[in-house]
Amino acid sequence: MDPLFLGGLVALCTILVLFSGVSVASGLLIVSAGFLLAFDGLRSLELMPEVFFGKLDSFALLSIPMFIIMGSAISSTRAGADLYEALDRWLTRIPGGLVISNLGACALFAAMSGSSPATCAAIGKMGIPEMRKRGYPDGVAAGSIAAGGTLGILIPPSVTMIVYGIATETSIGRLFLAGVIPGLLLMLLFMSWSIFSTWLQQGRSGALEARSFSWRQRIEILPRVIPFLIIIAGVLYAMYGGIATPSETAAVGALLCLLMAMIIYRLWSPKALWQVLRDSTRESVMILFIIAAAGVFSYMLSSLFITQSIAAYIGTLEVNRWVLMGFINLFLLVAGFFLPPVAVILMAAPILLPIITSAGFDPYWFAVVLTINMEIGLISPPVGLNLYVINSIAPDIDLKTILLGSLPYVGCMLLAIVLLSLFPGLATWLPTAVMGVAV
Amino acid sequence: MVGRVSELCGVVSALMILGSVLLTCQMIWVRKINNASTVWQTETVIYLMIGATLLGLPYVQKLRGHVNVDLLPRLLPPAIVRWLAIVTLLAAMAVIGVMVFYGVEMWFVSWQKGWRSDTVWGPKLWIPYLAVPVGFTLYLLQLLADLVAVVQGIDKPFESGHSH
Numbered sequence: 001m002d003p004l005f006l007g008g009l010v011a012l013c014t015i016l017v018l019f020s021g022v023s024v025a026s027g028l029l030i031v032s033a034g035f036l037l038a039f040d041g042l043r044s045l046e047l048m049p050e051v052f053f054g055k056l057d058s059f060a061l062l063s064i065p066m067f068i069i070m071g072s073a074i075s076s077t078r079a080g081a082d083l084y085e086a087l088d089r090w091l092t093r094i095p096g097g098l099v100i101s102n103l104g105a106c107a108l109f110a111a112m113s114g115s116s117p118a119t120c121a122a123i124g125k126m127g128i129p130e131m132r133k134r135g136y137p138d139g140v141a142a143g144s145i146a147a148g149g150t151l152g153i154l155i156p157p158s159v160t161m162i163v164y165g166i167a168t169e170t171s172i173g174r175l176f177l178a179g180v181i182p183g184l185l186l187m188l189l190f191m192s193w194s195i196f197s198t199w200l201q202q203g204r205s206g207a208l209e210a211r212s213f214s215w216r217q218r219i220e221i222l223p224r225v226i227p228f229l230i231i232i233a234g235v236l237y238a239m240y241g242g243i244a245t246p247s248e249t250a251a252v253g254a255l256l257c258l259l260m261a262m263i264i265y266r267l268w269s270p271k272a273l274w275q276v277l278r279d280s281t282r283e284s285v286m287i288l289f290i291i292a293a294a295g296v297f298s299y300m301l302s303s304l305f306i307t308q309s310i311a312a313y314i315g316t317l318e319v320n321r322w323v324l325m326g327f328i329n330l331f332l333l334v335a336g337f338f339l340p341p342v343a344v345i346l347m348a349a350p351i352l353l354p355i356i357t358s359a360g361f362d363p364y365w366f367a368v369v370l371t372i373n374m375e376i377g378l379i380s381p382p383v384g385l386n387l388y389v390i391n392s393i394a395p396d397i398d399l400k401t402i403l404l405g406s407l408p409y410v411g412c413m414l415l416a417i418v419l420l421s422l423f424p425g426l427a428t429w430l431p432t433a434v435m436g437v438a439v
Numbered sequence: 440m441v442g443r444v445s446e447l448c449g450v451v452s453a454l455m456i457l458g459s460v461l462l463t464c465q466m467i468w469v470r471k472i473n474n475a476s477t478v479w480q481t482e483t484v485i486y487l488m489i490g491a492t493l494l495g496l497p498y499v500q501k502l503r504g505h506v507n508v509d510l511l512p513r514l515l516p517p518a519i520v521r522w523l524a525i526v527t528l529l530a531a532m533a534v535i536g537v538m539v540f541y542g543v544e545m546w547f548v549s550w551q552k553g554w555r556s557d558t559v560w561g562p563k564l565w566i567p568y569l570a571v572p573v574g575f576t577l578y579l580l581q582l583l584a585d586l587v588a589v590v591q592g593i594d595k596p597f598e599s600g601h602s603h
Binding site for chain 2: 017018019020021022023024025026027029030033045046047048049050052053056057058059061062065066069243244247248251252254255274277278280281282283284285286288289290292338339340343382
């Protein structure tokens, strides 16, 4: 059978299987086993456990559970609320300071926790009621937090970027750096829209008016916030300073965050500690299972010559590279509507990367574009995870308002993709400046 | 009973992850502070992580923590969803069964032939390989327990999951 046709068949079956509600990892194993059995015979199944084991047999993967522990230790404390309060107290003089501090807190918390839903929940719990109390429209209050939360997968350290790095064998350190400027750009776009939209609805009075805090109030909050920021800065410094690999620094970061949570937030009880450990185990096992299953899936694709044929076929197409990029974006966007970022990256990145690089795009730039596409999925129906998180922490804002409030932020993300396409340097400049030209 | 075993797996898996955190920190300590070289740590940490993943499978299944796309099941009538759950659980069990079968074979061959890892330390491979048949067998048991619960109508499928 023609490998290209077979590829289409695999895609169709994968969609059908995943939509049946089976877990993503098992679904990938089912499709892989089915196609191997049908087109390569029974003996080809023999290698499945070996491929599965081999995919997990990597020191780089260790950074995933480590960063998850870091995030989950931070998320289990009041660190999110403190961070938010600190920014609020320091930024009140600026018009619209509250929404700015919310989005700033999202970006910082995102950097610390690396998780979108955790960021939404941590900042939103405090931020949404406060914004509404101060007269911000419900849509802006909910939408800005839903969108701010998505920064979690773009701003380093990001588990999504690690997974991309592992799937495409690109440098994780470089990927982290590539996400910094686009992450800040997105944050600025989100802030601008929030202020503009509030101003449009209410004029300058009301919500956008400045408030004031005493210096004492401003300073007393710092000791609770700064230690975590130092750990994150330390982890990133150790990584870029060449002192240790991402996995090693993440392990030290995880231990320090656990200790900090115990010391500063008195997270002593075995029950609370077990909860942190349990949540991290659950999240890590879920992601590592998908990674290993996706490894078996791509083994199936390449042993049936599907990957190679697709790359070769795309190479023969005489299309404009930007048209190609447009289609890839559309595909990622649709996939992101239904699947978690990790699953999309693991399934799509190994197939897309050769196409991307042969069309002359930078793999690190592409990682950023791909991640922003995944961020859009997180705040878009039908399965935008962040929308449901917001819905659960602010149940009296109906889902429609949350959804409509989030839509303009989707616009901001699309604008960011356009800006990145016009100025690829936004993503590629920082990694090159810090780590030199990629080889 | 199966639930208890799965929970125990969860504890073991969490401890293995915690162990890998501590061991990695110890490794950095030995290398940077004592300026000594490390022989066995990196590999042990990797095997701990693999063990944690495989033994964690039944526990995460019990918590409904394996991410899925539950869009369709949420739209369909309950009677159809029940059948869908039975079919998907059976399909998952079939493929996990394959992993158990060939996992046992992989473990047995590595044990019989005394395979060692290709490093200076060179640990016997049957030890980490053991996680594959054991983890998948326990996962299979948890899936079976879930299937029984769905068939008996104790469990409503696709609910309270960690879905996307």
